[in-house]
């Protein structure tokens with residue numbers, strides 16, 4: 276893209292929002308220092324998956340308070356009883372698995388909570404915990420795991436939980452293209468289908484339509500564990516469609532989906548400003564943000580600063596652009612963490628363009644061509660998961676650099 280004149284800024288707001296990669300102290304006393312170190316970036320990474328055995332108790336019961344299909348964002352109450360003493364109850368975890376028939380000896384849970392936080396559990400061996408469910412595009416089931424995370428065994432399991440629509444469009448986010456009259460829309464569903472974006476300049480009236488292209492990645496596309504082992508669940512299909520012919524600063528209303536599995540709810544964005552030295556823009560810059568669970572699962576690894584950052588951005592009606600300059604969600608090889616990350620950010624990045632570049636936690640892995648050579652930071656993703664999910668205007672595969680103009684600023 277051509278270089279811009281030096282910016283004349285009437286107003287420029289730059290937030291350097293750096294959420295630290297730190298963990299809170301371990302409140303359950305069950306983890307070694309090395310467990311905690313690993314868990315700072317991958318809550319699922321502490322789970323000794325290959326050691327999981329099955330030892331269901333005859334009198335143990337695990338149930339959920341829903342009988343029909345669920346949708347993303349639904350709360351669910353998981354109850355459990357009949358867990359005998361004298362086992363150390365401090366190491367009892369309630370863990371959610373996807374798909375519901377997954378073998379816990381082969382895949383990590385997508386989230387978990389310690390049973391001791393259920394009221395009365397430590398005295399009675401019975402209690403309940405609340406969780407938020409995400410759309411992981413498949414069935415789900417809770418398992419009651421004892422002696423977790425080091426020597427876990429399955430003591431009970433819940434009924435199977437069905438999703439109302441595994442193809443509901445999720446993870447909706449925007450990106451600029453090299454053309455100022457365009458906006459790229461990206462989203463995720465379970466199947467490929469016939470995806471498209473529909474848009475217009477007034478709510479509920481979609482006068483234009485653009486078909487999407489679709490891609491995904493498989494376990495074999497990953498370059499190492501846990502991305503190609505315990506962290507892998509079907510990531511779904513990543514769709515990208517381009518809204519075209521928009522005027523500078525025009526408000527656009529849009530929805531994504533397809534005719535068979537349905538369209539998602541309406542979203543809206545303001546079209547990019549023209550490159551002009553006289554205009555002003557308001558943008559945020561993020562690095563090392565991570566993600567966190569609103570339901571306090573995956574304790575004790577809550578990155579509350581991440582939730583504070585995203586809630587501040589969500590409340591900022593003046594925001595026009597978000598840059599994320601590496602280390603996005605710290606998925607580090609766990610597909611479910613990507614799902615959670617986008618669920619947290621969608622309210623923001625479905626209304627303003629989200630321009631990103633990979634950090635070590637998206638790209639680095641030994642012998643994969645990265646700068647550091649010996650870093651396992653991407654958890655075996657090697658930039659593939661990032662690149663398929665974040666389709667930036669870059670020159671090619673594993674060429675993550677690009678530049679763009681936004682108002683008076685040339686970003687490169």
Ligand SMILES: [Fe+2]
Nearest residue numbers: 296563602634
């Ligand atoms: Fe980082």
